[in-house]
Amino acid sequence: MPVPMSEEEKVFKDPVHGYIYVHQPLIWDLINTREMQRLRRIRQLGTTYVAYPGGDHSRFSHSLGVYEVIRQILAAFDRNAYPWDEDDNLLAMAAGLLHDVGHGPFSHAVEKVVGLRHERWSEAIILDAATEVHQVLEHHRPGFAQAVADVIAKRHPHRLVVSLVSGQLDADRLDYLMRDSVATGVDYGKFDLARIIRIMEPVDDRIVVRQSGLRTLEAYLLARYFMYWQVYFHPVSRSAEVVLRSILQRARDLAGLGEEPPFPHPALASLLRETVGLADYLRLDDAVFLNAFNVWQDAADPVLRDLCRRFLDRRLLDYREYPEFRPMWWQRVLRAADASGFDSRYYCAIDETGTVYYDYYLGGGNRQGEAIWLWDRNTRSLVETSEVSSPVRTIAAETRVARRVYFPREIGEQVD
Amino acid sequence: MPVPMSEEEKVFKDPVHGYIYVHQPLIWDLINTREMQRLRRIRQLGTTYVAYPGGDHSRFSHSLGVYEVIRQILAAFDRNAYPWDEDDNLLAMAAGLLHDVGHGPFSHAVEKVVGLRHERWSEAIILDAATEVHQVLEHHRPGFAQAVADVIAKRHPHRLVVSLVSGQLDADRLDYLMRDSVATGVDYGKFDLARIIRIMEPVDDRIVVRQSGLRTLEAYLLARYFMYWQVYFHPVSRSAEVVLRSILQRARDLAGLGEEPPFPHPALASLLRETVGLADYLRLDDAVFLNAFNVWQDAADPVLRDLCRRFLDRRLLDYREYPEFRPMWWQRVLRAADASGFDSRYYCAIDETGTVYYDYYLGGGNRQGEAIWLWDRNTRSLVETSEVSSPVRTIAAETRVARRVYFPREIGEQVD
Amino acid sequence: MPVPMSEEEKVFKDPVHGYIYVHQPLIWDLINTREMQRLRRIRQLGTTYVAYPGGDHSRFSHSLGVYEVIRQILAAFDRNAYPWDEDDNLLAMAAGLLHDVGHGPFSHAVEKVVGLRHERWSEAIILDAATEVHQVLEHHRPGFAQAVADVIAKRHPHRLVVSLVSGQLDADRLDYLMRDSVATGVDYGKFDLARIIRIMEPVDDRIVVRQSGLRTLEAYLLARYFMYWQVYFHPVSRSAEVVLRSILQRARDLAGLGEEPPFPHPALASLLRETVGLADYLRLDDAVFLNAFNVWQDAADPVLRDLCRRFLDRRLLDYREYPEFRPMWWQRVLRAADASGFDSRYYCAIDETGTVYYDYYLGGGNRQGEAIWLWDRNTRSLVETSEVSSPVRTIAAETRVARRVYFPREIGEQVD
């Protein structure tokens, strides 16, 4: 970066953590790679900005936040003289900073249509010799890129470092709950981050939580529960994602028919043709998508044209809660749509809880591998959280599926 | 909007005001027009997101905020039984909501290159029979569109309504200072909005401030001072704007030479050719620009190509503070750039305080038309704020010009 | 009040609500009565300031807060044109403001020792012709004092007004959760007050909650759960209350033995002799108690002397969690204390969850009278909250009793 931020300690002002402190040149150099800068142009929450006008924050600010949370956790470990090898600090911080570097625009929706997972792209970006990220990592120490990739892929032998980055109580979740909450203005996602950090302790190869902090941990897990329902699974945001998926699906289907719309960016074309390589992938950002939808408002194909206008003008699909699946009724919706001239392949969809990436707690029953463990210092024993906390047990056990059926408002009367 | 927000009172969650309340169908309908929805895709602060990772908030959220501040002011007027005609409420609220509807992407930079002012576009959008905004306004009452346009253009005879929307203490500033402060995480922009609203009072054809609120008013004016220096005139954000202007300038110059780059959106072509009409203008958003810069990273022209990469990868121009203008040194910078292969028309620039749209206080001296007046209820007399407040007098009188010279880092040594 | 707050609308600055607005002279006059001003000198949370250094806020600020919450609820009812008689506004606001006027210093502890409940004092203060509160109320309208007292005692026929002041979702709880949370710095007590108010609706003779607001309601009920465990039942605060009770008990027992300590305020003497009348009661505040403990640090009686020093110097009693009652162990604690010279009547105590006034949710099972009901506008039917919310069902059903045994640290080794 040609313009130094200031003559002092490197920092970023941040609405969640106040400041993000950068002390190591490696971290500073990683932040300034073009692959990381790209994340400034990708919204953290995809289509959520359609439901919450404040939800415009980027994956870049979240990535800085994950790094900062790891930095704070490591400082607490150091302060308490916990067993920890300081050489692993940079590994954990770099992995935290880079864990989302492979995200593309609206990635959960795109992954559904195109099939490539962002984790694979993260790995490619870190390991491909052509990226700046790779060069910075290898300049630090040959082999460091592979180590960072291994942490992110959860196959690194250092389980503690892995669990700081990916686990039920990882820096990723700790940052995004707070950040999404601050940006949208929804209060439910806030919890006592400083205390969560203080009660974490590395024991053998796990990060555990001291039993004295049970209430704080409960509050964190309930924050996940509330953010899930108020933000991540918000019906309007989900409606926008349904429309976005249909746009991509239609564009791809048209290409299959030889009626491909014009692609205002070549990388988008290769994405939908499933020929996208790393260089192209790194060109994709929210603007590439939104500009395409903008251009396609005049597309020859009436379905594509209409869906793009709906998306940009926020004339989304209507919905009904649909807790129990009733095939007959669903068939009726599809028929009503088709009969009214709305191709049901693109205008009707079922959206279920399970399709949203987030969960609030796993660990009970046969998911113990992902549990959060409480540590009793006196007895030096571990207990799984949901065993001693009734609120956690409740949300862990919640099996109720939320299911919504989306369809054009125009057929509302025929649907009920 | 096919998806109702909820069955209750219409609201938007907002990080500044908590909630934005909408009670009138007219306001609700205006918000849902495609011209207003477009503002969701235009950043409030242009290139500031490059300096402050949280500065991604949109003109849409600001527009809702201006409406909400006006709504709160009018509620206070009503509560205190101030002389005010309730029929004017909708006029003031609609004008507040729409006052920025003509903004395009990165509009201050674009206006410099292309020359069309956003105020003109606002007027066109409100008055042109083809827009949804116009139709909603006229559906409310024939002639209402003209009235709203007149308020925004400050030519409406109802001076009180005009000053709520545009003045030294208008809802526009009251919202953006708070909002930009919250989004960037910079604390200096905060002031006591609830009390500012409480001390405002309509007296004759002016909104004045009760003298008892002087300290609160001072704090508000100083917030403007601090935000100016910490955010609006931030050197990195300004550097990004310098590069953005050069990109647009270069693209236009190339077109003049018959070497026009490909335009991935037709509206951008007509903008730079200065043939843009309203329909095209309404297609422009941040994504159209960012996608073009993205595509132009592979442009045939090396200057355009390099500038676009610098912008997207945040390898901006370096700068020196330059308080006194020294023509010899400036010539040296230009020559050094050209000699090193950086076309100085695009790689060097002087950026002055005056080029930034914002000011902190006018009113002293011969600018009394824009002053804020204090109202002494006992003596029923008005006094201009800077006459009784030494901090306000100080910042009103501050004549120091900040001036920076931008140039490529590569010639840094030759410059000093 | 001889010093007017300002020339504008009457307000109080408040750390929870921003401002508290007073529009009616009746409310202003009630606030300025000596009985209400007395609440400035009584801490809202009794001994909690010993555990949380910020927990010094007064019952006065809480009383203003309850009034403000009711004012906001009534404004929302008005805005939404709910069926509500505006004549009842003053009744509800006055009752909210006065509902705690009968509280004395450390009242939960004192009530345990002395036996008089604060509700009785509230009623006496409102109905006794000698109080300023009574005079202000009757000046408003003859019979108004009785009406206000009836609301506070829950026997007024207007059930809606009663439930605004006392119920599972009353203004009292809505304010104190937020206020105690802000003052102590504990985040868990915060919830979305603005939205809670928006989802409340009067239906027949109940305040119900619209079903669309279920998640917000859950967050509020969970805030109660967390505040209970983190603040209200904090072991150090409870330890201080145990010591305070022992001090009062010892002073009374000494009086019974004719060895009464000096009483540095006559009202304290009459309180402990159970001869206290209204005039004396209204003289009691935290200072009367703390000054007495201060003086008694030099009392002739060694038990009283030691307990007072422990209380003021925060050398409190130690404790063990004691989930299951084991009479043998409890006897061992008592014997150990007595054998070590600590009179177990004053130095040992069992403190159980049930002894704390607060609860987080009642309503399931046979407590439906106190339930919170959800209102489905479409079907126009009511459902009890815990029936549809698993987190609420969980905390409503939580039967785990927390029980702690307190004893002098000096016998710690003999206890384990």
Added chain:
Amino acid sequence: MPVPMSEEEKVFKDPVHGYIYVHQPLIWDLINTREMQRLRRIRQLGTTYVAYPGGDHSRFSHSLGVYEVIRQILAAFDRNAYPWDEDDNLLAMAAGLLHDVGHGPFSHAVEKVVGLRHERWSEAIILDAATEVHQVLEHHRPGFAQAVADVIAKRHPHRLVVSLVSGQLDADRLDYLMRDSVATGVDYGKFDLARIIRIMEPVDDRIVVRQSGLRTLEAYLLARYFMYWQVYFHPVSRSAEVVLRSILQRARDLAGLGEEPPFPHPALASLLRETVGLADYLRLDDAVFLNAFNVWQDAADPVLRDLCRRFLDRRLLDYREYPEFRPMWWQRVLRAADASGFDSRYYCAIDETGTVYYDYYLGGGNRQGEAIWLWDRNTRSLVETSEVSSPVRTIAAETRVARRVYFPREIGEQVD
């Protein structure tokens, strides 16, 4: 403290800093001395709680806050490898924690009447062998008590440590501005504490501020300006202090006449007789004063009786702003009071800006010894802040004296 806060790192929850971290046993032991615990019962802002219902916070929480700010500054020095001897850390932290330990209840008012300054008591508490504070300090290292006392008295040769505790940019002010602002709910006192700490740097024997942080420093100095006018010099709070001084004065005068009222605490008697020793002084707290005023509501002397009732019932003195001193008018006020039966020695007072302990900035002109210096790293030169900042120059030069005349409301008409 018999009840450990928790098994983890020692912390206090705090509404300003989130948490206050205690890592050294010395600090923990000092906090738990009876002399420090006494500060829990003394309000930080004396009579301000009468004007701001939230202003009940104690000197104890402020003292913890000063310690925490010093801890954070030292951590920043360490992080940036500034020249600093770590052995001085404990000295600075202990001095910060203890700097206010000599404060008594309502100390600014009491010092005016009785004449003993709290600084002298702080020194006595630290040096007297009978106090727990002294014993803890000497147990750490013989001679440490003297070193701490020397720092607080500004005579310690280590100027850097002294200036952390007492100076224009000391931890004391940094904490109290934030804390008083949070507690009262007045926003003006907030500034960017994290950045202030980051721009501080020890250069030779001074703490200076890096020039890059000028705007942040300006915001901090302006926060002092606003808090002065909105909180510290609030007319209602000052009115309460005027009455409190008159009460003490009257009680003392009565004693001189042999008509001493009963003293419900012996230490108060010795204070007013000016025979108070350290042991007695340490018994004084807000409760001792408030209980005495409470008892004196029934005093034989009608002046004492009336003043105490006015104080407790908040029927304070009225006032007029009185910018220019006019002896004739002042004489008229005195005569009017006396003629109406209000002894003007107790019922009338002039209160001037200068009587309030706080200032916003000294350093210009001949006060350079107390200036804040800006540090230019490039030129390695220092410049005094008001030389380069026009807002700071303005408030430093503000010579306007605020002067108010207080008198009984009953003579209001005769006064105008």
